[in-house]
């Protein structure tokens with residue numbers, strides 16, 4: 584690929600490689616939208632993930648095959664104008680969900696369930712059309728910036744000529760307080776905070792409607808974290824939808840409307856951000872309450888045990904080996920998703 588034309592989004596795809604969302608219906612191509620037409624009569628729900636499961640066939644010891652299922656049962660809805668946080672331990676499936684929304688799963692992934700965007704299936708063809716335009720990504724690592732390209736050239740701004748394109752890049756850089764001349768710098772010449780702002784600028788320059796931010800704050804100091812998260816909140820308040828992946832519940836709660844709690848590839852609960860209060864009694868799932876109580880400000884109570892690995896999932900409730908409320912039923916029967924007190928939960932005994 585011509586280096587000067589390699590935008591950040593293209594680089595994200597190159598880094599993650601192999602677009603694939605098998606098991607989904609074909610749909611017609613999405614018409615290109617002008618920036619002014621972005622938010623007319625948008626449906627309330629922009630992204631819907633329904634009963635998503637992802638498995639990989641792996642070869643071990645010669646030709647012996649085994650199937651590993653890191654995503655078992657994910658459900659999530661992100662509405663226009665809101666930030667939905669996806670929280671959970673490392674290995675719970677958060678980043679894999681982001682990759683499946685963006686259509687950048689490895690080619691050996693097997694996917695079932697649905698991902699719908701703006702009311703229609705997000706097919707591989709459709710996601711290819713929308714990625715980098717309506718659906719953008721703020722990646723975990725600033726290494727997604729091409730180290731050999733000036734950062735201005737990595738911003739996917741469109742314009743009728745070079746001058747207009749440059750003007751758009753400058754305008755979005757100004758919005759994120761990136762001083763004049765930043766465009767001409769290489770990534771290694773930027774501070775961590777500036778590189779993060781370039782990533783956010785890149786995700787918003789084309790008028791994205793859905794922003795998927797995957798742990799956008801590692802390595803930043805407190806002020807830079809507040810700033811980066813504040814930008815995401817602003818984007819939602821402008822009428823976009825933001826899915827924020829984070830392992831830091833406290834940070835995520837600072838800007839989120841709702842929180843989806845992931846555990847071993849399954850969504851255990853979806854709660855409103857204001858359900859996280861006091862002793863956690865408004866929360867529905869014992870694991871969510873345990874996460875809340877594990878925060879330094881809430882007692883720093885460690886959760887005993889470990890999250891199960893994809894090749895060793897318990898037969899009943901995934902949290903049963905660690906749950907103090909577990910009964911006989913919990914060890915053998917999987918709890919189904921059910922609505923409860925304005926959210927939903929997967930737990931036999933949540934009330």
Ligand code: SF4
Nearest residue numbers: 900903906913930931
């Ligand atoms: S289903 Fe049982 S083991 Fe699982 S979280 Fe609920 S009470 Fe605990």
